[in-house]
Amino acid sequence: MSADPLRRILLVEDDLDIQAVIQLSLEMNGGFTVATCARASQALDLARSFGPDLILLDVMMPDLNGPALLGAMRQDPDLAGIPAVFLTAKSLDEDPWLERLPGVLARISKPFDPQELVPALLRIWAGRVRDPGSPRP
Amino acid sequence: MTEELTSDMAPEDAFLAQLDVLRHRYLARLPGLVARIADLSGLALETKEREQWREAHRLLHSLAGTAPTYGFTAVAQAARGLLALMTVVLDDPSASFPGPKELDQALERLRQAEAESEPLPNPEGPIIAPAP
Numbered sequence: 001m002s003a004d005p006l007r008r009i010l011l012v013e014d015d016l017d018i019q020a021v022i023q024l025s026l027e028m029n030g031g032f033t034v035a036t037c038a039r040a041s042q043a044l045d046l047a048r049s050f051g052p053d054l055i056l057l058d059v060m061m062p063d064l065n066g067p068a069l070l071g072a073m074r075q076d077p078d079l080a081g082i083p084a085v086f087l088t089a090k091s092l093d094e095d096p097w098l099e100r101l102p103g104v105l106a107r108i109s110k111p112f113d114p115q116e117l118v119p120a121l122l123r124i125w126a127g128r129v130r131d132p133g134s135p136r137p
Numbered sequence: 138m139t140e141e142l143t144s145d146m147a148p149e150d151a152f153l154a155q156l157d158v159l160r161h162r163y164l165a166r167l168p169g170l171v172a173r174i175a176d177l178s179g180l181a182l183e184t185k186e187r188e189q190w191r192e193a194h195r196l197l198h199s200l201a202g203t204a205p206t207y208g209f210t211a212v213a214q215a216a217r218g219l220l221a222l223m224t225v226v227l228d229d230p231s232a233s234f235p236g237p238k239e240l241d242q243a244l245e246r247l248r249q250a251e252a253e254s255e256p257l258p259n260p261e262g263p264i265i266a267p268a269p
Contacts, residue, residue, distance in 0.1 A: 015199045017163050017166075017199075017203045017207075018199070021159055024155055024156060028148065028151065028152040028155065029148075062195065110206065111204075111205035112206060115152075
């Protein structure tokens with residue numbers, strides 16, 4: 001188990017309404033430093049410059065979906081080790097493989113209670129396990 | 138809501154007040170979102186154009202995920218009903234588009250849910266006007 005604190009989160013979410021409520025919750029309830037982008041195509045550059053501890057990633061986006069974006073990040077040595085949490089409106093039955101992608105800690109289902117987002121994320125972060133065979137930190 | 142107005146609040150109250158601002162803004166945008174979905178899906182049904190159908194589906198998918206996060210569960214429920222109609226066409230290229238009456242009924246349920254949406258009460262927080 002790692003004791004690295006969670007401080008910086010990159011949020012990739014194309015729906016600006018949901019992006020706003022997530023950012024508000026992360027900043028005000030969690031005290032995190034948050035960078036946001038609405039396009040998967042911007043996320044790689046932003047991830048390199050921002051240096052997040054965690055990427056919070058929407059699954060369905062118009063230009064490139066979340067799993068494909070994550071795959072691109074895993075090819076980049078600078079980004080390959082950053083863990084991710086997916087945001088999805090799909091059920092576990094629809095995408096059972098999502099959490100099995102390398103470096104994915106969990107999924108957070110939409111809709112969610114904005115007040116419960118940070119506690120959920122902190123539980124996920126606290127429960128992650130170092131695994132030398134995976135790109136987790 | 139501005140940061141000055143929430144700066145003297147307890148953190149949880151400040152968060153709820155800011156959340157209330159976002160909720161009002163979203164509520165103010167809902168009629169436009171629903172109208173856009175209705176326009177796109179109606180047009181797609183006329184032309185049998187799957188790209189317009191796909192765009193309407195994308196907007197609906199967002200609506201179904203975002204509306205309940207802001208507390209508008211009836212809107213999300215109606216959106217999911219319409220989403221189910223649209224998904225069939227996208228998942229199976231050989232599937233027929235729904236009939237106009239079926240689409241109209243689902244759209245009407247969405248319009249009605251949107252029209253009946255009200256801001257959730259926030260008795261502890263200040264009264265906040267929707268953003269222009």
